Amino acid sequence: MKRILIIEDDLNIAELERDYLQLNGFKADIVQDGAQGLxxxxxxxxxxxxxxxxLPNKDGYEIIKEARKKLDIPLVVVSAKGEDISKIRGLEYGADDYLTKPFSPGELVARIKSHIKRYERLKGGSRGASEVITHAGLEINTASHQVSVSGREVQMTAKEYELLLFLATHPNMVFSKEHLLSAIWGDDYYGDTATVAVHIQKIRKKIEKDPSNPEFIETLWGTGYRLTSDCRG
Incomplete structure (x- = not known):
């Protein structure tokens, strides 16, 4: 049985989330304090x-930032803060998804299922045969999920890795934000394309010498993104 941790100080909302998750076969625990939640x-x-x-004692941004240093599991924000800046900040700190209150419990469950499915598929791929995709100093080992640039290993979240791998296995092909959102987050994901832009920005900060003038992931304004030049297995 999959285990879900709910860090939420509003007990009514937390219990609503827990009940719907349990009805769908999950085990869910509630913590109402931020520090204890982390x-x-x-x-x-x-x-x-x-x-x-x-949250009291430690806010959600701090929790995401600290948790992401040690965990690669899906982190999902559910918050009343619906402004774009709040969503972008949460995603930049390492959240995989962002729902705004009030929300549909059914939608929350659907997103959780989708994240678990894609996370397991990504992790399951590590049992397959090793393949190393390379391009101008960028290396992606599909068996170990290790990414390195000029011999320096780069730590990535599951979503960052999956997005980079998708682009690297389709070199020179241009993909719109909508296409990438569907390919990486799934057709049942209800978020907006800002999620893609934030993750591309995070990847660039990790692999590019100058993120403002990227060598690997190119933006074609009004069209989408592509990994430039050939990537070789």
């Missing part, structure tokens, strides 16, 4: 963490 997230062996942003 501690549980790091030690509780959970499959997904759902976190509010406005």
């Amino acid at each position: 501690k549980r997230a790091l030690t509780g062996n959970y499959d997904v963490v759902i976190v509010d942003l406005m």
Whole structure:
């Protein structure tokens, strides 16, 4: 049974999330304090963490930032803060998804299922045969999920890795934000394309010498993104 941690100080909302998750076969725990929530997230062996942003003792941004240093599991924000800047900040800190309150419990469950499915598929790929995709100093090992640039290993979240791998296995092909959102987050994902832009920005910060003048991932304004030149296996 998959285990979900809910870090939410509003008990009514937390119990609503928990009840819907349990009805769908998940085990869900609730923590109402931010500091305690982070501690549980790091030690509780959970499959997904759902976190509010406005919490006592430690806010959701801090939780995401600290958790992402040690966890690669899906982190999902559920918050009343619906402004774009809040969403972008949450995604930049390492969240995989962002739902705005009020939300549909059914939508939350659908997103959790989608994230778990894609995470397991990504992790399951590590048992396959090793393939190293290279391009001008960029290396992606599809068996170990390691990414390195000029011999320097780069740490990536599951979504960052999956997005980079998708572009690297389709070199020189241009993909719109909508296409990438569907390919990486799934057709049942209800988020907006800002998610793609934020993740591209995060990847560039990790692999590009100058993220403002990228060598690997090129933006074609009004069209989409592509990984430039040939990538060789």
